[in-house]
Amino acid sequence: xxxxxTKVTGNGHGQDxxxxxxxxxxxxxxxxxxxxxxxMIQMGLAENQLCFDLIESWLAKNPxxxxxxxxxxxxxxxxALFQDYHGMPEFKKAMAEFMEEIRGNRVTFDPRKIVLAxxxxxxxxxxxxxxxxxxDAFLLxxxxxxxxxxxxxxxxxxxxxxxxxxxxxGFQITEAALQQAYQQAHKxxxxxxxxxxxxxxxxxxxxLTRRELNLLxxxxxxxxxxxxxxxxxxxxxxxxxxxxxxxxxxxxKKLENTEVSKRVHVVYSLSKDLGLPGFRVGAIxxxxxxxxxxxxxxxxxxxxxxxxxxxxxxxxxxxxxTSQYLEENQKRLKSRQKRLxxxxxxxxxxxxxxxAGLFCWVDMRHLLDTNTFEAELDxxxxxxxxxxxxxxxxxxxxxxxPGWFRVCFANMSEDTLDLALKRLKTFVESTDCGRMISRxxxxxxxxxxxxxxxxxxxxxxxxxxxxxxx
Amino acid sequence: xxxxxTKVTSNAHGQDxxxxxxxxxxxxxxxxxxxxxxxIIQMGLAENQLCFDLIETWLAKNPxxxxxxxxxxxxxxxxALFQDYHGLPEFKKALAEFMEEIRGNRVTFDPSKIVLTxxxxxxxxxxxxxxxxxxDAFLLxxxxxxxxxxxxxxxxxxxxxxxxxxxxxGFQITESALQQAYQQAQKxxxxxxxxxxxxxxxxxxxxLTRRELNLLxxxxxxxxxxxxxxxxxxxxxxxxxxxxxxxxxxxxKKLENSEVSRRVHVVYSLSKDLGLPGFRVGAIxxxxxxxxxxxxxxxxxxxxxxxxxxxxxxxxxxxxxTGTYLNENQKRLKIRQKQLxxxxxxxxxxxxxxxAGLFCWVDMRHLLDTNTFEAELExxxxxxxxxxxxxxxxxxxxxxxPGWFRVCFANMSEETLDLAxxxLKEYVESTDSRRLISKSxxxxxxxxxxxxxxxxxxxxxxxxxxxxxx
Numbered sequence: 001x002x003x004x005x006t007k008v009t010g011n012g013h014g015q016d017x018x019x020x021x022x023x024x025x026x027x028x029x030x031x032x033x034x035x036x037x038x039x040m041i042q043m044g045l046a047e048n049q050l051c052f053d054l055i056e057s058w059l060a061k062n063p064x065x066x067x068x069x070x071x072x073x074x075x076x077x078x079x080a081l082f083q084d085y086h087g088m089p090e091f092k093k094a095m096a097e098f099m100e101e102i103r104g105n106r107v108t109f110d111p112r113k114i115v116l117a118x119x120x121x122x123x124x125x126x127x128x129x130x131x132x133x134x135x136d137a138f139l140l141x142x143x144x145x146x147x148x149x150x151x152x153x154x155x156x157x158x159x160x161x162x163x164x165x166x167x168x169x170g171f172q173i174t175e176a177a178l179q180q181a182y183q184q185a186h187k188x189x190x191x192x193x194x195x196x197x198x199x200x201x202x203x204x205x206x207x208l209t210r211r212e213l214n215l216l217x218x219x220x221x222x223x224x225x226x227x228x229x230x231x232x233x234x235x236x237x238x239x240x241x242x243x244x245x246x247x248x249x250x251x252x253k254k255l256e257n258t259e260v261s262k263r264v265h266v267v268y269s270l271s272k273d274l275g276l277p278g279f280r281v282g283a284i285x286x287x288x289x290x291x292x293x294x295x296x297x298x299x300x301x302x303x304x305x306x307x308x309x310x311x312x313x314x315x316x317x318x319x320x321x322t323s324q325y326l327e328e329n330q331k332r333l334k335s336r337q338k339r340l341x342x343x344x345x346x347x348x349x350x351x352x353x354x355x356a357g358l359f360c361w362v363d364m365r366h367l368l369d370t371n372t373f374e375a376e377l378d379x380x381x382x383x384x385x386x387x388x389x390x391x392x393x394x395x396x397x398x399x400x401x402p403g404w405f406r407v408c409f410a411n412m413s414e415d416t417l418d419l420a421l422k423r424l425k426t427f428v429e430s431t432d433c434g435r436m437i438s439r440x441x442x443x444x445x446x447x448x449x450x451x452x453x454x455x456x457x458x459x460x461x462x463x464x465x466x467x468x469x470x
Numbered sequence: 471x472x473x474x475x476t477k478v479t480s481n482a483h484g485q486d487x488x489x490x491x492x493x494x495x496x497x498x499x500x501x502x503x504x505x506x507x508x509x510i511i512q513m514g515l516a517e518n519q520l521c522f523d524l525i526e527t528w529l530a531k532n533p534x535x536x537x538x539x540x541x542x543x544x545x546x547x548x549x550a551l552f553q554d555y556h557g558l559p560e561f562k563k564a565l566a567e568f569m570e571e572i573r574g575n576r577v578t579f580d581p582s583k584i585v586l587t588x589x590x591x592x593x594x595x596x597x598x599x600x601x602x603x604x605x606d607a608f609l610l611x612x613x614x615x616x617x618x619x620x621x622x623x624x625x626x627x628x629x630x631x632x633x634x635x636x637x638x639x640g641f642q643i644t645e646s647a648l649q650q651a652y653q654q655a656q657k658x659x660x661x662x663x664x665x666x667x668x669x670x671x672x673x674x675x676x677x678l679t680r681r682e683l684n685l686l687x688x689x690x691x692x693x694x695x696x697x698x699x700x701x702x703x704x705x706x707x708x709x710x711x712x713x714x715x716x717x718x719x720x721x722x723k724k725l726e727n728s729e730v731s732r733r734v735h736v737v738y739s740l741s742k743d744l745g746l747p748g749f750r751v752g753a754i755x756x757x758x759x760x761x762x763x764x765x766x767x768x769x770x771x772x773x774x775x776x777x778x779x780x781x782x783x784x785x786x787x788x789x790x791x792t793g794t795y796l797n798e799n800q801k802r803l804k805i806r807q808k809q810l811x812x813x814x815x816x817x818x819x820x821x822x823x824x825x826a827g828l829f830c831w832v833d834m835r836h837l838l839d840t841n842t843f844e845a846e847l848e849x850x851x852x853x854x855x856x857x858x859x860x861x862x863x864x865x866x867x868x869x870x871x872p873g874w875f876r877v878c879f880a881n882m883s884e885e886t887l888d889l890a891x892x893x894l895k896e897y898v899e900s901t902d903s904r905r906l907i908s909k910s911x912x913x914x915x916x917x918x919x920x921x922x923x924x925x926x927x928x929x930x931x932x933x934x935x936x937x938x939x940x
Contacts, residue, residue: 003601003663003694003695003696003733004600004601004758004760004761004764005599005600005601005602005603006603007599007600007764007768008600008760008761008763008764009760013764013767013768047551049547049551052546052547052550055546055550056544056546056547059538059544059546060544063537066536066537066538066777067533067536067537068529068536074526074529074530076522076525076526076529077519077522077526079748079749080522080525080745080746080747080748080749081517081519081745081747081748082748083589083741083747083748083750118588118750118771118772118773118775119553119770119773121770121771122771122772125771129475129477129625130474130475130477130478131473131474131475132475133475133476134604150767150770151770151771154768155599155625155768155771193473224473225473226473263473271553275550275551276550277550277551277553278549278550278551278552278553278775278776278777279549279550279775279776279777280553280588280773280774280775280776288474290474290478290479291474291478293478294474294477294478294483297483297620298477298483298624298625300589300591300620300621301588301591301592301595301621301625301771301772302588302592302771302772303588303589303750304750304775305588305748305749305750305774305775305777305778306748306749306750307536307748307749307775307777307778307781308775308777308778311777
């Protein structure tokens with residue numbers, strides 16, 4: 001008799017993907033400025049290491065928060081016993097307000113509609129358990145975060161059907177792509193339960209436009225399905241525009257408190273904005289009482305440590321800290337992204353114009369031998385093993401076009417980033433055909449900037465008042 | 471189209487059970503010595519509040535552990551980023567050694583076989599996902615922890631088939647009960663994947679005897695199935711005998727490193743022994759590499775906060791502390807249990823002789839109007855609403871005999887326990903027919919102690935050398 005479940009013996013954990021394999025290679029030979037200067041530079045991990053100093057200063061000034069004290073008195077006992085899956089009220093309140101602050105206080109979040117979870121990994125899986133039966137499907141725009149294959153499908157038995165997005169319009173979601181995905185699900189005899197988007201997008205590094213958001217809300221309305229908006233990167237927006245949440249759109253369309261709004265759910269986490277993936281803090285926000293109720297019970301399987309809830313409720317309740325943090329975070333991300341983009345340009349490489357996130361979506365199609373995923377994998381191996389940079393190949397993100405890579409910029413020092421770009425430039429120039437492309441790309445880019453009509457390579461998400469030309 | 475999953479719309483979360491309803495009643499009217507002296511006393515929550523002072527003292531002497539520092543230097547950044555699902559090595563090492571210490575260092579635990587999870591709630595569910603397909607069954611001896619209905623079945627789709635235990639032999643597991651359960655599963659067309667026991671038992675408060683453990687190991691060997699031993703209460707053993715783990719039995723039967731040993735898995739947690747349910751620290755221990763590997767990946771859905779891993783690795787690495795703690799914990803639990811048992815006796819109420827746990831399994835059959843579960847529920851309501859004690863009725867633990875209740879003793883002060891016993895005595899004496907029974911029960915118990923042959927009410931688990939007479 002089969003002794004272990006198919007979840008164990010199958011590869012539904014999704015970890016045979018290159019996304020995870022590159023990580024493993026890095027672990028074997030990690031770069032260290034002093035101890036291993038020729039090691040692999042990790043550019044495949046979307047971490048935000050730019051603002052730890054701000055949190056460390058706050059911790060030094062507020063020692064009670066970490067020391068399990070309140071006003072100098074130990075509250076260890078209270079915290080040790082606190083396992084209420086409704087979560088610490090002060091913490092949920094602070095989270096709700098932080099989420100509002102990120103959205104310019106244009107929308108409100110009711111703390112009672114928040115369900116805490118051990119990271120957004122847990123939040124997303126829990127939502128799947130609530131919204132989908134075995135074999136039901138969710139539509140996801142490609143490219144998407146490789147972890148979703150595990151998080152949404154592995155233990156839930158749900159399926160993902162891709163909404164194909166292409167570089168022809170900067171990977172934006174179109175009506176046609178949505179309908180096509182929906183029909184594909186039908187062909188596969190899968191019941192579509194909803195759409196899940198990450199906004200701002202991982203791996204694109206772009207915020208969804210208002211047009212796309214309206215399109216999504218209209219789509220789920222007409223199909224009577226759910227919309228999950230994973231807004232984990234909402235606090236990493238550094239472009240000129242402010243972040244538009246699906247909650248903004250519901251408000252602007254006067255759909256708050258309607259039946260549709262009960263089918264829109266937001267997922268959040270402090271892993272990216274605050275750089276705290278180790279603390280395991282995620283949240284589901286839903287207007288549907290039954291979901292809040294069920295997800296709350298399910299959160300028993302992944303509660304946030306009370307020790308951590310307490311520390312972060314103190315941190316996030318400090319409005320002086322939060323506003324300073326969000327502003328500084330934005331500044332530093334912007335300048336770091338610029339650094340990556342110029343470094344890539346001098347290597348003759350362009351990327352999708354981004355305004356959020358901890359990474360860029362880099363176009364290396366011109367470096368492929370052939371326009372195939374095999375060629376992409378070959379290039380990736382060269383970059384990992386020869387150039388010693390761990391970056392994520394687009395195929396691991398289910399991108400339909402070969403040659404795109406996600407490159408992270410916020411998880412290393414400026415010097416390390418410079419070194420990485422230098423190595424990349426050296427590699428590109430060492431390839432014969434690469435050398436010519438590098439130069440001519442560089443020229444081309446210079447002239448492009450002078451044009452007013454944006455090239456198809458650039459994504460203009462900054463002006464919704466101008467018709468979207470991609 | 472059905473918009474929410476059946477997991478949401480049905481009651482498989484198990485929270486319609488009286489176990490949780492009593493809890494709700496308590497929340498509405500909680501006892502407080504000063505503010506609400508007539509409120510409901512919580513005796514339904516298996517918490518260990520007896521040794522917080524020991525931990526608080528340790529924290530005061532070791533401020534770095536909670537303060538996110540190592541040798542005075544901030545390691546905040548390192549912890550904030552640490553999300554490796556393999557867990558903090560120092561913590562797994564300390565946990566392994568703590569588990570060894572609890573078992574008198576007779577067996578060894580390899581840290582690389584430990585999978586950390588957010589509480590044993592998460593650990594048990596994860597093991598189900600690894601060992602069972604939807605529709606497969608695990609056999610559990612009754613009475614069992616009500617939470618298992620949710621933890622083992624809800625999202626996994628697994629089934630529980632009870633192994634009926636009765637008061638005729640002190641609720642011990644017998645060969646025939648095991649076989650009967652196995653056959654029952656087959657009648658129901660369910661594939662049995664294993665047996666799950668809690669040792670020491672919740673709600674019985676007793677350790678499994680060596681004979682029962684041998685029986686279990688032989689049973690899973692012959693049926694080629696798994697054995698999960700939830701040893702969450704292993705550090706609460708206060709009787710004369712030491713705790714015998716299934717790991718001891720494997721060693722004594724020379725089955726370590728055998729194929730059978732790969733089908734024996736231990737679950738642990740710091741929620742009961744250390745009284746830290748709020749910190750969400752659980753673990754799976756397995757000799758099966760594939761289970762460790764899959765469970766490790768699944769732990770992504772419920773990782774332990776790095777902040778908490780660090781604090782507890784410091785605490786548990788301090789052997790002086792752990793030695794003192796385990797010793798003192800045992801002492802205080804023993805005293806408190808005695809206090810409960812005498813208080814019950816004075817009310818003419820007996821209980822299963824216990825040697826572990828944070829509760830007693832109390833015999834109130836003589837207080838029932840009829841030998842039915844309806845009568846048990848009537849009695850329970852009286853005790854909750856009139857006597858104002860929240861205790862857990864045996865039916866919520868799937869006990870096959872009406873009239874048994876689980877009563878906790880380690881989650882309140884001595885004075886509160888005295889008050890609870892006083893209230894109970896008054897109630898029992900106030901019932902006319904009860905008055906006679908109360909007096910004669912008291913006499914009867916006194917004389918019983920003089921006998922050498924134990925009455926069937928008492929469970930003798932202290933002398934395995936004597937043939938088990940229950």
